[in-house]
Amino acid sequence: MRISPDAVVFFQWGPISLNATILFTWCVMALMVLGSWLVTRRLSTETRLSRWQNLIEVLVTGMRDEIRDISGQVPGRYLPFVGTLFLFIGVSNLLSIVPGYEPPTGSLSTTAALAGCVFVAVPLYGIAENGLSYFGQYIKPSVFMLPFNIMGELSRTLALAVRLFGNIMSGTMIVAILLSITPLIFPIVMQAFGLLTGLIQAYIFAILAMVYIAAATRARRQEGQANQQAEKGDLSDG
Amino acid sequence: MLIDWFTVTAQVINFLVLVYLLKRFLYGPIIKAIDKREKRIAFRLEEGQKKKEEAEREVERYLKKNRDLDNRREALLSEIKGEADARRKELVNEARNEVEAIRTNWYEAIQREKDAFLQDLRQRAGKQTCAIARRILRDLANVDLEHHIIRVFIERLRNLGEEELGALNESILKSGRRINLRSTFEIPQEMARQIAEVLQNHGADPVDLQLEISSDVICGIELNVHGRKIAWSLEDYLETLEEALAEALEGKRIESRD
Numbered sequence: 001m002r003i004s005p006d007a008v009v010f011f012q013w014g015p016i017s018l019n020a021t022i023l024f025t026w027c028v029m030a031l032m033v034l035g036s037w038l039v040t041r042r043l044s045t046e047t048r049l050s051r052w053q054n055l056i057e058v059l060v061t062g063m064r065d066e067i068r069d070i071s072g073q074v075p076g077r078y079l080p081f082v083g084t085l086f087l088f089i090g091v092s093n094l095l096s097i098v099p100g101y102e103p104p105t106g107s108l109s110t111t112a113a114l115a116g117c118v119f120v121a122v123p124l125y126g127i128a129e130n131g132l133s134y135f136g137q138y139i140k141p142s143v144f145m146l147p148f149n150i151m152g153e154l155s156r157t158l159a160l161a162v163r164l165f166g167n168i169m170s171g172t173m174i175v176a177i178l179l180s181i182t183p184l185i186f187p188i189v190m191q192a193f194g195l196l197t198g199l200i201q202a203y204i205f206a207i208l209a210m211v212y213i214a215a216a217t218r219a220r221r222q223e224g225q226a227n228q229q230a231e232k233g234d235l236s237d238g
Numbered sequence: 239m240l241i242d243w244f245t246v247t248a249q250v251i252n253f254l255v256l257v258y259l260l261k262r263f264l265y266g267p268i269i270k271a272i273d274k275r276e277k278r279i280a281f282r283l284e285e286g287q288k289k290k291e292e293a294e295r296e297v298e299r300y301l302k303k304n305r306d307l308d309n310r311r312e313a314l315l316s317e318i319k320g321e322a323d324a325r326r327k328e329l330v331n332e333a334r335n336e337v338e339a340i341r342t343n344w345y346e347a348i349q350r351e352k353d354a355f356l357q358d359l360r361q362r363a364g365k366q367t368c369a370i371a372r373r374i375l376r377d378l379a380n381v382d383l384e385h386h387i388i389r390v391f392i393e394r395l396r397n398l399g400e401e402e403l404g405a406l407n408e409s410i411l412k413s414g415r416r417i418n419l420r421s422t423f424e425i426p427q428e429m430a431r432q433i434a435e436v437l438q439n440h441g442a443d444p445v446d447l448q449l450e451i452s453s454d455v456i457c458g459i460e461l462n463v464h465g466r467k468i469a470w471s472l473e474d475y476l477e478t479l480e481e482a483l484a485e486a487l488e489g490k491r492i493e494s495r496d
Contacts, residue, residue: 006242021245025252032256036264043271045278053271060268076269080261088256104249108240113249165240 003169005102006109021107028092028104059087063206070207071214077128078213081121085114086206093168093198097191103198106168108161115161118209119153126216134216160208167201367457388429391459391470395436398468406466410437413464415445420452421459422471 002008008020039052049057063083067075089105096103104110126134138149171194178187398406410417417437419425425433434447452460458471 004240006240006245015244017242017244019242019245021242022248022252025249029252029256029259033259033263036260040263040267040271043267045271045274047275047279053268056264056268057272060265061272064269079265079269080257083265084253084257084260087260088253107245109242109245110249112241113246114253116246117250117253 003173004107004109005104006107008102020102021104021110024092024102025104025110027101028088028095031095032087032091066207067210070210071217073214073217078125078210081117082206082210082213085118085209086202089114089164089205090199090202093202094195096168096172096194096198103168103172105164105198105201106172108165108169111161111165114164114205115157118160118212119157121209122153122212122216125213129217137216156208156212160205164201164205167197171197365457384423385426385429387458387470388425388433391461392429392432392436394470395433395461395468406463406468409464409466410445416448416463417445418448418450418462419459420450420455420462422451422453422455422457424451425449425459 005020005024009017010020010023011018036056039050039056042050043053044050060079060083063086064075064079067073067078067082071078092103092105095101096106123134126137139146171190175187175190175194178190419430419433430447430449434445437445437447455469455471458469460467460469460471
């Protein structure tokens with residue numbers, strides 16, 4: 001039994017291989033970019049707007065609000081990264097209802113790539129926000145915590161990758177197994193469940209990514225607030 | 239091995255490309271459109287607020303104008319009312335004065351009529367009395383009344399008191415002995431001579447007696463000399479009668495008024 005779409009190789013040239021994961025990823029990308037371009041080429045700034053623009057605006061506004069709620073910061077900087085994570089995973093999972101399609105998120109390579117992106121993005125955002133002092137939080141509350149903090153970073157990245165992969169892959173597997181046992185009705189129910197879990201997984205992945213980024217960028221701010229409160233306390237005591 | 243590292247690398251690149259493309263084609267334009275719309279809506283709201291405030295100011299202005307107009311109308315009304323009251327009082331006063339004038343005129347006319355009537359009555363009564371007296375005297379003594387009157391007058395001249403006589407003589411002297419004798423009737427020469435004699439007896443000098451017939455003297459003779467007057471006529475009796483009649487008429491008028 002095939003677990004990952006990576007195994008379906010269409011073209012192999014040395015280490016370079018064009019497998020189903022990459023192909024379907026391109027399909028998803030093309031679909032998303034084309035859809036975005038079609039909707040945004042004639043944007044209305046009036047109070048009357050097309051249904052598609054309305055849908056896209058609801059999506060984008062919802063994501064911005066979510067990011068603002070979680071991070072407590074202006075969402076502009078994080079929206080492209082976190083929003084794309086959510087939309088890519090969501091669209092990849094929702095398309096699994098199309099026959100013959102295999103979600104790229106069902107490949108551990110894809111989830112690992114996405115988790116890796118988050119793994120890299122967290123310190124990048126942290127440094128962009130706080131400078132090199134971002135690394136200071138790895139040795140808090142003491143320097144002995146450094147290995148544990150690093151392990152925590154790695155393990156949560158691994159968890160991100162495996163959680164998404166496991167969910168999507170299992171959904172696909174269950175449908176495949178059910179198809180061989182009870183080809184009627186049950187696979188459809190499971191596919192419907194798959195749609196739900198797919199969306200939930202997209203949401204979880206994006207939210208967790210945002211939480212990690214927010215934790216990295218918020219550290220310094222909290223420190224600053226704590227210092228201010230301490231100063232106020234001194235003043236009032238004095 | 240579930241992880242194909244080439245695929246991982248490719249997916250990372252794919253993802254980054256997707257991030258860029260979506261940022262370029264999705265988030266950027268959409269956020270720009272939303273911002274633009276929000277700005278426009280905010281502008282419209284602001285515009286609406288401004289218009290609302292302007293409208294409120296306008297309403298306030300109109301209300302103030304209305305209040306001013308009301309106040310002005312009230313003032314004008316009260317002014318006109320005052321003027322009307324004054325005019326009414328003036329007219330009432332005028333009417334009252336007019337009525338008073340009419341009443342006074344009427345009263346004066348009545349008074350005049352009364353006076354004329356009394357005058358007429360007096361004259362008629364005098365004439366009538368004279369006629370009656372003349373007739374009675376004529377009937378009784380068969381003597382002309384006028385002669386009798388003259389005799390009475392002569393008798394009166396003769397019987398003048400000392401004091402009166404002195405004054406009369408003094409007047410005769412002052413008048414240059416011109417004596418005016420007025421009577422209702424013609425005095426016969428004989429009688430005139432007798433009168434002159436009486437006067438001469440008193441004054442011892444001849445007098446110039448001028449006879450004059452006048453209707454003013456009622457049934458009698460009147461002697462005028464330098465402002466002094468000696469007379470006998472029905473005038474006195476008639477005056478008494480006149481007073482009595484006047485009193486009677488006055489009484490009647492008061493009764494009629496009541």
